Amino acid sequence: MTTAIYLRQLEVGPMQNYAYLVGDPIKREAAVIDAAWDIDAILAVAAEDGMRITKALVTHFHPDHLGGRFMGMTITGATELVAKLPVKVHLNKREAGMVNRVTDLSASDVVSVDGGETITVGDLPITFVHTPGHTPGSQCFLTAGNLISGDTLFIGSCGRTDLPGSDPADLYHSLNGILRNLPDDTVVYPGHNYADRPTSTIGHEKRRNMFMRFESLDDFLRFVGA
Numbered sequence: 001m002t003t004a005i006y007l008r009q010l011e012v013g014p015m016q017n018y019a020y021l022v023g024d025p026i027k028r029e030a031a032v033i034d035a036a037w038d039i040d041a042i043l044a045v046a047a048e049d050g051m052r053i054t055k056a057l058v059t060h061f062h063p064d065h066l067g068g069r070f071m072g073m074t075i076t077g078a079t080e081l082v083a084k085l086p087v088k089v090h091l092n093k094r095e096a097g098m099v100n101r102v103t104d105l106s107a108s109d110v111v112s113v114d115g116g117e118t119i120t121v122g123d124l125p126i127t128f129v130h131t132p133g134h135t136p137g138s139q140c141f142l143t144a145g146n147l148i149s150g151d152t153l154f155i156g157s158c159g160r161t162d163l164p165g166s167d168p169a170d171l172y173h174s175l176n177g178i179l180r181n182l183p184d185d186t187v188v189y190p191g192h193n194y195a196d197r198p199t200s201t202i203g204h205e206k207r208r209n210m211f212m213r214f215e216s217l218d219d220f221l222r223f224v225g226a
Contacts, residue, residue: 003144005124006030008045009189009198013037013075015064016193020148021046021053022141024122031055031121032087033141033148034065034191036077043084055121056087059150059191060135061095061102068102079104090119092130092137115139131178133171134159140179147202148189153179155188155195158211161224168226172217180212 006025009018019042023030030051035042046053056078063070066089067077078089078099088111091099096112099105113119115130129140131152138159141148151159152174161168184203206212214220 003124005144005146006049006051007146007189008049010042010045011193012041013064017064018189018191018193018198020189021049021051022121022124022126022143022146022148023051023054024124027122028052029054029122031057031119031126032081033057034059034150035081036063036065036067036075039076039080039084053085053087055119056081056089057126057141058089058091059140059148059152060138061091061098062135062151063102065150065191066091066099066103068099068104070102077103078109082109090128092128092139094132095135095137098137113139129178131171131174133161133167133169133174134163135165136167136170138174142182142186145183145185146187146189147179147182148191149179150191152191153188153205153209153212154190154192155197155200155205156209157194158209159191161226168221168224169217172214172220175212176214176220180206 006023008021020033021030063075090111093112118127126143134151182202186202188200
């Protein structure tokens, strides 16, 4: 039986980020994923669709996904969201303690989670998939055959590994040891609009995305210059 799901993909900000609204269309509850850049616009879409946001999920702690201070500017995000709604911000446990470096979130605003844990939004289960590499606590969200992949897996590409905290070996294993094992028909929703289409599938990426086709870690590391 197909699980009923509400899923909206919203392009926000000058870095072509995608934010997502994912939830239960029967109980009219949704989680917002990577709410940043324009909180009011994201909340307006949820309101227009008659959805009540009850949770906030974040793929990783970079300010273009979480909000906060970045290169001398402040990006609106989770801090502004929790000021408007009584929601908790769910971050991987490896990054939950880092939010005070870039945001004004308090410890009580944050829920620390780990890969393999599942929450429900209404009656819709969402599973956290820990996929380190782009950052130590990068995580994807798997629900009803859909993968919100953040900056781990893009359409035809993957996240950068030349940033503080990045680890190309971890990213290789996340792509080829974790995400590659998902069913081929899993729909991929990336963290940025970097391709000629907004979604893909795991099967397509396994066939066409070079970063998921290296037979060995050494080959991958040589390609990314690690």
